[in-house]
Amino acid sequence: MPRIAYFGPQGTFTEQAAVRFGADLVPVETIQLAIASVRKGETEFACVPIENSVEGAVPATLDALVRDEPVVAVAETVLDVRFSVLVRPGTTEIRTIASHPHALAQVREWIAAELPGVTSIATSSTAAAAAAVERGEFDAAVTAPVAVNHYALQEYATDVLDVADARTRFLLFRQPGALPEPTGADRTSVVVTTPDRMGVLSELLTELALRGINLTGLESRPTKGKLGEYRFYIDVEGHIAEPRIGDALAALHRHSREIRFLGSFPKADQRPVEAHNDEFAAAATWVDAVRKGERG
Numbered sequence: 001m002p003r004i005a006y007f008g009p010q011g012t013f014t015e016q017a018a019v020r021f022g023a024d025l026v027p028v029e030t031i032q033l034a035i036a037s038v039r040k041g042e043t044e045f046a047c048v049p050i051e052n053s054v055e056g057a058v059p060a061t062l063d064a065l066v067r068d069e070p071v072v073a074v075a076e077t078v079l080d081v082r083f084s085v086l087v088r089p090g091t092t093e094i095r096t097i098a099s100h101p102h103a104l105a106q107v108r109e110w111i112a113a114e115l116p117g118v119t120s121i122a123t124s125s126t127a128a129a130a131a132a133v134e135r136g137e138f139d140a141a142v143t144a145p146v147a148v149n150h151y152a153l154q155e156y157a158t159d160v161l162d163v164a165d166a167r168t169r170f171l172l173f174r175q176p177g178a179l180p181e182p183t184g185a186d187r188t189s190v191v192v193t194t195p196d197r198m199g200v201l202s203e204l205l206t207e208l209a210l211r212g213i214n215l216t217g218l219e220s221r222p223t224k225g226k227l228g229e230y231r232f233y234i235d236v237e238g239h240i241a242e243p244r245i246g247d248a249l250a251a252l253h254r255h256s257r258e259i260r261f262l263g264s265f266p267k268a269d270q271r272p273v274e275a276h277n278d279e280f281a282a283a284a285t286w287v288d289a290v291r292k293g294e295r296g
């Protein structure tokens with residue numbers, strides 16, 4: 001049975017996402033360690049959060065993907081997110097509330113309204129906050145609903161969320177290898193570092209637009225070198241096996257100082273992508289025939 005290192009400990013949202021991929025689960029303390037476990041070959045896969053509909057991209061994941069050897073995503077899944085607030089049995093007063101920064105950001109208004117004056121403390125994950133509350137370090141934890149099954153805590157509040165219908169997307173990574181087959185409903189992800197020249201980002205996006213490629217994500221992170229120098233994380237609909245996606249990635253390669261392929265994999269929503277593959281195939285056949293002197 002393959003093994004998935006996931007951003008744990010037990011009781012995180014990421015664990016629930018990893019369960020869907022059906023393999024033996026290995027909790028690790030940080031996103032970096034989950035991805036490192038794949039790089040070192042300790043586990044075949046790593047499951048980590050990539051973006052949340054309320055708080056946006058997960059910076060630890062974006063940064064871990066460009067460090068060291070490449071890893072590629074082979075699957076994604078999306079979870080509905082709502083939180084529970086857990087406390088030790090017998091708690092009468094809450095002075096501190098702990099959680100992952102992405103979770104705290106999604107319940108900020110609830111805390112201000114229901115627990116005014118309480119100090120919020122960032123922990124490595126939602127479940128790490130539950131473990132810390134169990135140990136008596138903090139009074140309350142903002143967690144995934146399942147965390148109550150893993151820690152000796154009780155629910156102070158459930159269904160806590162400032163913005164309804166929050167969702168988080170998770171990716172399953174492994175070392176580079178054969179790509180998942182195209183399904184007609186795929187996503188491709190790359191990260192590029194551009195040369196420092198005017199209009200370069202617009203050139204990248206134009207390469208996509210010209211080929212009718214739908215951009216589903218664009219994030220920037222500092223390269224951590226020169227101030228003002230950024231990497232761009234680009235998600236598009238389609239699979240690198242499709243001619244127009246392959247063409248577009250080749251164009252991005254020409255415009256970039258560095259480019260790293262982060263995967264082509266089936267989208268969680270399974271909504272078919274308008275690919276125009278027949279038109280691209282017909283155009284390639286025509287060029288081929290012209291080159292051979294068979295067509296004008």
Ligand SMILES: O=C(O)C(=O)C[C@]1(C(=O)O)C=C[C@@H](O)C=C1
Pocket residue numbers: 007011012013014015049051052058081100102103124125126127144168
């Ligand atoms: O700490 C967890 O439980 C996680 O799985 C991480 C994470 C995140 O990074 O966004 C996942 C989903 C929620 O949005 C809050 C936290």
